[in-house]
Amino acid sequence: MFRQLACFIQICKEGSFTKAAEVLMISQPALSQQIRFLEVEVGTPLFERFGRGVKITAEGEILYEKALSVMRLVEESKKETYELRNAQARENKLSIGISPMDFSSLIPRFLKFHEQYPDMKLKFSSLENTSQQLLNNRIDIGITDNHDPNKEIHTMHLYKEEQALVVYAHHPWADRTFVSFHELGDLQSSLLVGDLSIIEHLHPFSDKIAKSLQSKFESNSTAILLSMVQQKMGVAILPVSLIENNTGQPLKMIRLVDPTPVREIKLIFRKYHYNNPSVQKCIDFFLDRS
Numbered sequence: 001m002f003r004q005l006a007c008f009i010q011i012c013k014e015g016s017f018t019k020a021a022e023v024l025m026i027s028q029p030a031l032s033q034q035i036r037f038l039e040v041e042v043g044t045p046l047f048e049r050f051g052r053g054v055k056i057t058a059e060g061e062i063l064y065e066k067a068l069s070v071m072r073l074v075e076e077s078k079k080e081t082y083e084l085r086n087a088q089a090r091e092n093k094l095s096i097g098i099s100p101m102d103f104s105s106l107i108p109r110f111l112k113f114h115e116q117y118p119d120m121k122l123k124f125s126s127l128e129n130t131s132q133q134l135l136n137n138r139i140d141i142g143i144t145d146n147h148d149p150n151k152e153i154h155t156m157h158l159y160k161e162e163q164a165l166v167v168y169a170h171h172p173w174a175d176r177t178f179v180s181f182h183e184l185g186d187l188q189s190s191l192l193v194g195d196l197s198i199i200e201h202l203h204p205f206s207d208k209i210a211k212s213l214q215s216k217f218e219s220n221s222t223a224i225l226l227s228m229v230q231q232k233m234g235v236a237i238l239p240v241s242l243i244e245n246n247t248g249q250p251l252k253m254i255r256l257v258d259p260t261p262v263r264e265i266k267l268i269f270r271k272y273h274y275n276n277p278s279v280q281k282c283i284d285f286f287l288d289r290s
């Protein structure tokens with residue numbers, strides 16, 4: 001029946017069996033047969049032939065309007081069914097954009113999440129442009145302290161994390177427990193950072209401190225930064241939890257004061273995420289533990 005209605009609609013649009021058959025890519029006899037079946041079904045002629053074309057009958061006009069409504073409903077049903085199938089397929093998958101620096105701090109939470117949802121597969125990706133990755137559906141959720149504001153993206157506070165200075169064992173400051181933020185301007189070593197937002201914290205205090213960031217060595221990998229500190233290539237500002245997890249290394253953590261730099265880590269996601277139940281599960285999970 002739907003096939004017959006589609007043929008009927010196309011003839012009405014083209015005003016010709018021949019043109020409609022070309023659009024539908026079927027033979028004209030096959031098209032004529034479909035219309036005969038439809039006319040038998042509705043019990044009335046639908047077209048009047050004139051010259052090389054056809055004219056729709058009054059009864060056909062009534063059917064045409066109804067047929068358009070039916071076919072629209074069919075297309076909407078197909079779309080909704082497709083979205084439902086995709087949502088069900090995504091229900092056990094979640095793509096999370098996160099930096100290696102933040103991943104270390106959140107490992108316990110991810111393990112708890114896995115315990116609660118053992119059938120869900122988590123895929124972790126590196127962050128580049130978090131907002132764009134979300135809008136392009138490359139990730140479902142981002143965990144970061146820095147993103148471009150966008151009206152389609154929502155943010156949720158996760159936690160705040162203190163930043164500290166990490167130096168190699170024989171650094172001139174290795175015996176220090178605390179260092180004033182302003183004293184960073186007196187550093188003789190290169191100051192390495194894995195989080196570019198730290199630069200924004202440093203600029204208001206001293207141009208000299210900011211210039212000390214112009215190191216010949218750069219990396220956004222915390223493992224590489226720690227290795228560079230061990231190799232005496234510089235000192236670094238990193239999350240306290242990350243430094244504490246590497247206490248077995250020949251490194252020394254020095255707390256920063258006046259002020260103490262803190263990063264606010266946020267969960268970010270698209271506002272219209274409801275076609276992916278996994279995203280909502282993750283949001284609810286973190287909300288319960290925030």
